[in-house]
Amino acid sequence: MAAALAVCGTLVQCERPPYVQRDKDADAQSKDDADAQESWLVIRQAWCVCVDAQGIIIHVGPLAEAGEIVNGAQKVIRLEKHQMLCPGFIDTHIHAPQYSYTGTATDKPLMSWLQDYTFPAEKALQDVEKAAEVYERIVARTLRCGTTTAMYFGTLHNASSQVLADTCFRLGQRALVGKVSMDRNGQQGYQEADTKSALQDAENFVRNLKQSQAGKAGMALPVLTPRFIPTCTPELLRGLGDLARQYDCNVQSHISESLDEVEFSAALHPGEGSDAILFDAAGLLRKGAVMAHGVHMSDADFALLKARGAAIAHCPLSNFFFAHGYLPVAKLLKQGVLMGLGTDVAGGYSPSMFNAMRSAVLASKAGAIQARTAHLDGDHIIDYRHAFFLATLGGAQALDIDDKVGKLQVGMQFDALILDADAPGTNIDVFPRDSIEDVFQKLCTLGDDRNVIRVFTPVLLQAYMQKRAKLETETSKE
Ligand SMILES: [Zn+2]
Numbered sequence: 001m002a003a004a005l006a007v008c009g010t011l012v013q014c015e016r017p018p019y020v021q022r023d024k025d026a027d028a029q030s031k032d033d034a035d036a037q038e039s040w041l042v043i044r045q046a047w048c049v050c051v052d053a054q055g056i057i058i059h060v061g062p063l064a065e066a067g068e069i070v071n072g073a074q075k076v077i078r079l080e081k082h083q084m085l086c087p088g089f090i091d092t093h094i095h096a097p098q099y100s101y102t103g104t105a106t107d108k109p110l111m112s113w114l115q116d117y118t119f120p121a122e123k124a125l126q127d128v129e130k131a132a133e134v135y136e137r138i139v140a141r142t143l144r145c146g147t148t149t150a151m152y153f154g155t156l157h158n159a160s161s162q163v164l165a166d167t168c169f170r171l172g173q174r175a176l177v178g179k180v181s182m183d184r185n186g187q188q189g190y191q192e193a194d195t196k197s198a199l200q201d202a203e204n205f206v207r208n209l210k211q212s213q214a215g216k217a218g219m220a221l222p223v224l225t226p227r228f229i230p231t232c233t234p235e236l237l238r239g240l241g242d243l244a245r246q247y248d249c250n251v252q253s254h255i256s257e258s259l260d261e262v263e264f265s266a267a268l269h270p271g272e273g274s275d276a277i278l279f280d281a282a283g284l285l286r287k288g289a290v291m292a293h294g295v296h297m298s299d300a301d302f303a304l305l306k307a308r309g310a311a312i313a314h315c316p317l318s319n320f321f322f323a324h325g326y327l328p329v330a331k332l333l334k335q336g337v338l339m340g341l342g343t344d345v346a347g348g349y350s351p352s353m354f355n356a357m358r359s360a361v362l363a364s365k366a367g368a369i370q371a372r373t374a375h376l377d378g379d380h381i382i383d384y385r386h387a388f389f390l391a392t393l394g395g396a397q398a399l400d401i402d403d404k405v406g407k408l409q410v411g412m413q414f415d416a417l418i419l420d421a422d423a424p425g426t427n428i429d430v431f432p433r434d435s436i437e438d439v440f441q442k443l444c445t446l447g448d449d450r451n452v453i454r455v456f457t458p459v460l461l462q463a464y465m466q467k468r469a470k471l472e473t474e475t476s477k478e
Helices: 067-071 096-101 110-124 128-144 158-171 195-212 234-247 259-268 275-281 299-308 316-322 329-335 353-373 384-391 393-398 436-446 458-471
Strands: 005-014 041-051 057-062 075-078 083-087 089-095 147-153 174-181 220-226 250-255 289-293 311-314 338-341 416-420 452-456
Touching (some): 005 384, 041 067, 089 338, 147 158, 174 195, 234 250, 275 299, 329 338, 329 384, 338 393, 353 436
Parallel strands (some): 147 174
Antiparallel strands (some): 005 041, 416 452
């Protein structure tokens, strides 16, 4: 099969989660590389990834063995010394309508923050033109930062949330989009009229989005989105659980995020148990369900989540502002709890997954300091490699789309980035003694949107190839 595009140079990716032993029979290709044999994060130099015109990966392997397919490729990108190809970033928790006030409103605890900033901003996006403006900007911004997939909260409004999904598709970002459901404890003008109409709107949103995306390779998927326990009646939660089962849909919400939220939940449901137990009773803990934060979950809650195949969206930057605690990421990864990384815009002030990765490392350091002060045991530290896992393969597993994206292997879709440590205006200085591992660590630790020099999804690949054809500038070296 002829390749539309071949990218030749250094490839970095997580081939499996950390702390999980490799299946001896799996991945015969990896066995060729003795250095990578035991590693879950691999950096392969002089490698080659080839993609067909639909954006499906058709070859991954050593460049030395790929002469024929590379020579036959319509376009070849040969990476420079400090450039590398990696899977695109996956933001597992982000609120698109809150982007307009990102970088402000960092001064209040969660429950008053919602009332004073969030609900008014979301209410305003009932106007689809206003929504279109905000959504155009957040999708463009996150794509520039290397986010090829995002799991978005929209607003209560079906039409505006559909605009968000349409914007993602048009700009080439893979998206899982939720119309928010909330039938209590909102505010004047921003709460659904009653539970019945809330469920009808949620179902209409799922059906319409599925219909509008037919034949578009699953680039935008609907998500059932109860905001969180305090704003959803048990009837609404149960109805959404039924819809998740009926339409085989992803689910997203917030879970045991902060002390004020946990107190509010407990006051509404005395003696009924934790957020996790309440979600589970409604059938909302399932594969592809992504629950943000989880900072105040118990070991039993995490075990329940794991048993159901549901995942945590770890949002470390937001946690510093709201959560009154930290998530024990290293412990949960060792236990095999599914987990991705989220920016949680605007609770997290940065839409960049580079910042989310750095914040995850810092949060684990803060957790270790706290544990030491309290004389607790525990392995809390994660490093840039674990953060990169959460931002790529971990996110794909959390969203239950790891059969399509999260790593670059044959048969998967080409959601990928070219990172360049030497990009114009870069914040990074590479020295002659730096190894390729050092360059990758510098990209994770110091990188930003300037270092993302090319973003690919199947939609963006088609646009790229059309542009190349139009300009008639194909050469064997970019
Ligand atoms: Zn959130």
